[in-house]
Amino acid sequence: PITKSTRSSFRDLEGMVEPTTRGDPESPLRWTCKSTRQLSRALQVMGHKIGRQKVSELLADLGYSLQANRKVREGSRHPDRDAQFRYIYNQVKVFQENNQPVISVDTKKKELVGDFKNAGREWQPKGQPDSVRVHDFADKNLGKVNPYGVYDQTANVGWVSVGIDHDTSSFAVESIRRWWKRMGQQTYPEAKQLLITADGGGSNGYRIRLWKIELQRFADDQGLEISVCHLPPGTSKWNKIEHRMFSHISMNWRGKPLTSHEVIVNLIANTTTRQGLKIQAEIDSNSYPKGIKVTDTELENVNLFKADFHGEWNYSIRPKCSSY
Structure with a gap:
């Protein structure tokens, strides 16, 4: 007992x-x-x-x-790796104790859309497996999708924007914005701050200028102070969203051909766990061009405050209209 x-x-x-x-x-x-x-x-x-x-x-x-x-x-080990994880853990605790939202974000691997083989098996009538293509060449009409996930570490709920264009910082922040408008605002109506934990690379990487520009726009739009903690190099498997949300999505659609955008959205949204995980998902049909350049002047205009400990990994972006 x-x-x-x-x-x-x-x-x-x-x-x-x-x-x-x-x-x-x-x-x-x-x-x-x-x-x-x-x-x-x-x-x-x-x-x-x-x-x-x-x-x-x-x-x-x-x-x-x-x-x-x-x-x-998992790649080269940074000497401050463990210290960074302790820093993130303490930041998460502080935000949660103050009822401020904490999210883990990442892009799930690209998926081919169409009648392609999807790894895994599921129960089917004997001798009647789903027929799929022999070769995994992208369908010219359906292409691939980029699922970008947002996982609420406190409420155990998630959001996935299924992008059909490039995985850019603009797409990443738009996904966070959609989570906030569809889910976050209702859960945290009094929130003044948001903590984001993210990998150090990819569209939400700490070196990406456009990531900070887009976060500034989001902070200004919503009046939120955005704090970001990046995982140290070579530790992507430690990201909470990987084992608390993405793994369950992968299990839910294993063995099922991802034949259309609607099928993908439905499989994601119907993913649940015994711990009560719930996910909302939708297609993001916007275009996100690659190669957008951010000038030094534009970057200097970001209202960015670096933490004393590894300010390149840990920083806050405050609304320009803020009273801070």
Whole structure:
């Protein structure tokens, strides 16, 4: 039976492993590199009467596994990687304690639209599998889609804009804007700030000038102070959206040909979990041209405030009409 002591152990254990949690976009399993011996000792120091075996059982109940050595290498390790994760974890806690929204964002991998093979299997009448094309050449009319996701870390809900053009910073921020207008505003009507956790590269990368320009426009439009924390290099699997949302979408459509935009939107929107995940999705049919240049002057006009710790990764953009 779940006792008060067990619930307390659950809470403290997850608090310890959360800053060092990784995930796989194709699997709901979460990984931690901390050993059960380390965790049980830390819990004992906190006053819990608990051993390694019980810690293993609690980790399994929380959806964790110990990460194998062969999967640890994720690219060059930055010396401040762990410190950055602790910084992000603390920022998330502060925002959540103040009832301010915290979102994790990323682009899911591009998907071919049409009667193409989709990895995985599903139950079908014997001898009647879906027929798909032999070769995976993009359909000239349907092309590919770029699903850009926004995951609310507090409410366990998400948004996906299914883009049909280029994956640019303009598309990324428009996806965040749609989440805010369709979902975020209703959940956080008193919000003055928004925290975004994002990878360090891609359309929402910390080096991308257009990303900051578009965030300034969003901040001005909505009167929100936008804070951004980027994951350190080589750690994309640690992004919360990967294992809390994208993995479940992948499982929901495995084995199903993504024959149209409508099918893709419906499969995303019908993705749920036992933990209560709910997702809204829609097609974004806008054009997002690549190669938009941002001048030094335009960048200097962004109302940007860098954090003392790695200001290139951690910064805030305030509305120009703000009273800050």
